[in-house]
Amino acid sequence: MITRRAATAGLGLALFAPAVRAQALTPIKFTLGWKTQGSDAPYFVARDKGYFREAGLDVTIDQGEGSGATVTRIMGGAYDAGFGDINAIIQNAATRPADTPVMVYQMWNQPPFALVAKKSSGIATVKDLEGRKLGGAPGTPTTRLLPVFAKANNLDMAKLTVTSMAPNLQEPMLIQGQIDAALVFNITSYFNLVLNRQDPDKDFVWFAFGDHGLDLYSNGMMVSQKLLKDNPKAVAGLVKAVNRANVEVAADQNMGMAAVRNYDGLVNIPVEKRRLQYAFDKLIMSPELKExxxxxxxxxxxxxxxxxxxxxxxxxxxxxPAEIFNRSFLPARAEREMAYKMT
Structure with a gap:
């Protein structure tokens, strides 16, 4: 009887142990910046390789509604963390500093904000934009920062006509010649052109804001003020897991894309792999990152x-700056050494 009871108790403990371990994981609701994209690979790698679980985290990843919306989603309490735009943090921190999320891992070192025009339009320099019709989505950083861009580049705003339009109309209207240039996110617009059977390198000219006086930061991983205060250990684990995956994806994009496919089997793998590599080429790798x-x-x-x-x-x-970015959770510098190699 004693033996049977002992065995039964032991079996009960064995059956109960996984539940205890599961309960010990801290649940984190994470929002992406947009629909599934290849550039999101580090988050999926951290999930698939168990890096989140090693950090004691149970991370649920949802698709997003825009990199600016990541901030409002977290502020509303629906999400604990996410991938979004640091400039939206700045905008909200100006009026609601106690509620605005804080960036803890700057993923994109360079801004994606750009003007794009067809080469056949004759626009070859920034000054050529004067007297032209531009298409911009209201409220986006590229559109809102146009006056700052104009001032930095000696452009007369009175000579620019800006037409408001939905983001999904910008590339079609540009292709059709209904606008002369579009105010875009390069990592989005480039691949919208590809999907519209255009050659964005051969047939279009790009004016990146970062190359023309607006040395801004962009998207990265942010967390809620609540998570930051209530569970700093979880924040440290989240940052460590994502950094580890980010460094690995830089060295092996095929591995990264396998994780993207595991998350969303409907993605266009060839296009999204190019987007992932574009992110490293244009937005992540820089002299500053190497430093x-x-x-x-x-x-x-x-x-x-x-x-x-x-x-x-x-x-x-x-x-x-301390209201916007918190570096105290970053792993040691040696762990954040990144060597990008196209695979």
């Missing part, structure tokens, strides 16, 4: 970027 490592920012550059956003959005308060 300070993946995930970090330079405070003086961030302060200048905050000033540009305050001007562009006509904000009434200028947030301090």
């Amino acid at each position: 300070i490592g993946a995930g970090d920012v330079k405070d003086d550059r961030l302060a200048r970027a905050i000033g540009m956003v305050v001007t562009g959005y006509e904000l009434t308060r200028t947030p301090a």
Whole structure:
């Protein structure tokens, strides 16, 4: 009887142990910046390889509604963390600093904001934009920062005509010649053109804001103020897991794309692999990243970027860099060394 009871108790403990381990994981609701894209690969790799679980986290990843919407989703309490735009953090921190999420891992070191025009339009320089019709989606950083871009490049805003339109109409109207240039996110517009059977390199000219006076930061991983205060260990684990996956994806995009496919079997793998590589080429790899490592920012550059956003959005308060970015959860510099190799 004693033996049977002992065996039964042991079996009960064995059956109960997985439940205990499962309960010990901290649930994290994570929102992407948009629908599933190849550039999201690090988050899926961290999930599939168990890096989140190793950090004691049970991370649920949902598709997003825009990189700016990531901020409002987290502020509304529906999500604990997400991938979104640091400039939207700046915008909201100016008026609601206690509620606005904080960036803890800067993924895109360079901004995706750009103007794109058909080469056949005759637009070859920024100055050629004067007297032309531009198409922009209302509220997007590219559109809102156009006056700052114009000032930095000696453009007369009075000579620019900006037509408001939905983002999905920008490339079709550009192709059809209904607008002369579009105010876009390059990593989105480039592949919209590809999907419209255009050659974005051969037939279009691009004016990246980052190359023309607007040295801004862009998308990265942010967390809620609540998570930051209530569970800093979870934040550290989240950052460590994503950084590890990000470094691995830089070295092996095929591995990254396998994780993307596991998450969403409907993605166009060839296009999304190109998007992933485009992200590394245009938005992630930079002299600054090689100097300070993946995930970090330079405070003086961030302060200048905050000033540009305050001007562009006509904000009434200028947030301090410490309100926008928190580097205290970053892994050691050696763990954030990134060597990108196209695979």
